[in-house]
Amino acid sequence: MDTRVAFMTQYSSLLRGLAAGSAFLFLFAPTAFAAEQTVEAPSVDARAWILMDYASGKVLAEGNADEKLDPASLTKIMTSYVVGQALKADKIKLTDMVTVGKDAWATGNPALRGSSVMFLKPGDQVSVADLNKGVIIQSGNDACIALADYVAGSQESFIGLMNGYAKKLGLTNTTFQTVHGLDAPGQFSTRAIWHCWVKH
The missing domain is CATH 3.40.710.10 (DD-peptidase/beta-lactamase superfamily)
Structure with a gap:
């Protein structure tokens, strides 16, 4: 019984040590931030086109969108x-x-x-x-x-x-x-x- 208690105590100590070490590594790990990128408008095989966000109505990309064309x-x-x-x-x-x-x-x-x-x-x-x-x-x-x-x-x-x-x-x-x-x-x-x- 004493051997079992000793084993459990050592096991618990080991888990606590691993958790503390992992937290330490996580806190001090170097952080990488992605630079904001400008995305080029896609190449669209159309005389005129427009891509809009449905919820806001914001134009996301366009090409000749003001050209008068047959609808x-x-x-x-x-x-x-x-x-x-x-x-x-x-x-x-x-x-x-x-x-x-x-x-x-x-x-x-x-x-x-x-x-x-x-x-x-x-x-x-x-x-x-x-x-x-x-x-x-x-x-x-x-x-x-x-x-x-x-x-x-x-x-x-x-x-x-x-x-x-x-x-x-x-x-x-x-x-x-x-x-x-x-x-x-x-x-x-x-x-x-x-x-x-x-x-x-």
Whole structure:
């Protein structure tokens, strides 16, 4: 029994010594600090681009972000935004059934040939919810037209709403000419469109 107690006492002393020695080494070990580095902007194969922090809206890196370019499918974000405002104002409901017109005919409208579509046909009955999913998920140009016709009566009237909201949101360098973003003269945007989506 005495041998066991003696062993435990020696073992405890050894552990205390190791702990004290480790603490001593830790306290007096040389500390290395990394110098603050400036990170070069990445090489991006794009005519214009911008990288922003979602939480703060701070621009982290950019390249030609103020160049006026066709917004292409970014247009669909505004299309869906306008639909969202109509829903918010109780002008339409997600469950409303939309009758697809000839201008939204995926294979019958020459402007839509070769573009991203939901393959809508004239007379199809599709809910607002499904059309909006078609806009955002499928990037469906035909769905954009069907929603524009339903919400505003025509694409032209809907484009007026889009540009009106663009002004309200502070998109001073943005002009929409289509509801889907396919190329059109006079349609352009800059970095402002990204600031808008981060803020709203």
